Amino acid sequence: MSVTTSFLVQALIAFVGVLVVAGLLAWSLKQDPRSLRNGFLLIVLLHYVLGFLVFVVSSTRALETAAEVVSLIVRCVIGLGLLLLPLLLIADGVLMLRRERRSLGNALSLLTGLALLLLPAVLVVLVRHENPVTGGLAVGLLTAEACAGLLFLVFVVHTALYARLARRAPARAIVVLGAGLVNGAVSPLLAARLRSALNAAEARARSGERPLFVPSGGRGGDEPVAEGDAMAEWLRQHGVDTEDILVEDRARTTRENLRYSVELLQENGHEGPYVIVTNNYHAPRAAMLARRLGIDAQAIGAPTARYFWPSAYLREFVAVMLEHRQLLTWAGLLVVSTSVLVGWSLRAGAAVPG
Structure with missing residues (x-):
């Protein structure tokens, strides 16, 4: 050849x-x-x-x-x-x-x-x-x-x-996850999520879709109103029709946000696919949670302050790894076995005379 x-x-x-x-x-x-x-x-x-x-x-x-x-x-x-x-x-x-x-x-x-x-x-x-x-x-x-x-x-x-993939995902409804209120009003972080939801709806409107908005969040112990109600009012003030908003006002965790929102949508005859809006560092884990819950939804993220992003991203990484225990188990076994084998090899080498 x-x-x-x-x-x-x-x-x-x-x-x-x-x-x-x-x-x-x-x-x-x-x-x-x-x-x-x-x-x-x-x-x-x-x-x-x-x-x-x-x-x-x-x-x-x-x-x-x-x-x-x-x-x-x-x-x-x-x-x-x-x-x-x-x-x-x-x-x-x-x-x-x-x-x-x-x-x-x-x-x-x-x-x-x-x-x-x-x-x-x-x-x-x-x-x-x-x-x-x-x-x-x-x-x-x-x-x-x-x-x-x-x-x-x-x-x-x-x-x-x-x-990149989630930005183009189709949606019959956009679920906006709550993030806490400040004196009963939408916080800057939550407003960023709502603006991202508006942008997502506008992008899908160009392809003929008219997704429903589902602001999701219950009322905290120090909050005068439920997060879902406050977000709904923000959306109305920014031009969204009341009939295009379906408020979920019971959720206290991300899991409840997704579960209660989907239950509410299905009760009103709105099947998936859906888009979940949260912050960019949290979007992948929210999507993985939706996957585990069997929900046909993708997640997109709103911008986050640069100084806040590294710690938040590392926190999400740790949380995702804890949810993938098999990966941690295999990594742990590799670490322990490598350490033990090297220790044994060094001990055997030291025991050889000369």
């Missing part, structure tokens, strides 16, 4: 691999764009595509040199980003705690930044002890960091992909 023929065969095999993974991703998206597996499949697809491109450009010296330059630039940018990330997270965490109430959820960006900053020092201390226990712990920590990084990357890719 000639060199050219061999190259073409290998390129064809690599291209077939790209097509297979792309087909799996297309099938998964058609099955349900809310599934977390879409993020994993997109990462695998990008890996295959990059591998194919590297293989192709390696065929000529000029292309290979250009690819090496691009690769060097990308590595430098990624390296600089990883070095700055802990500092940026710490700065954002401090700002978050100054502007918002102090809680574990609001401190997540600060705690994550500190953890990323302290981890190398902890690893150095463990490795310097030069014994099987600390060596195993060091490898276990590295494995845990790698697993957490991979799961977070899957979550990031999934949320970015899902946000």
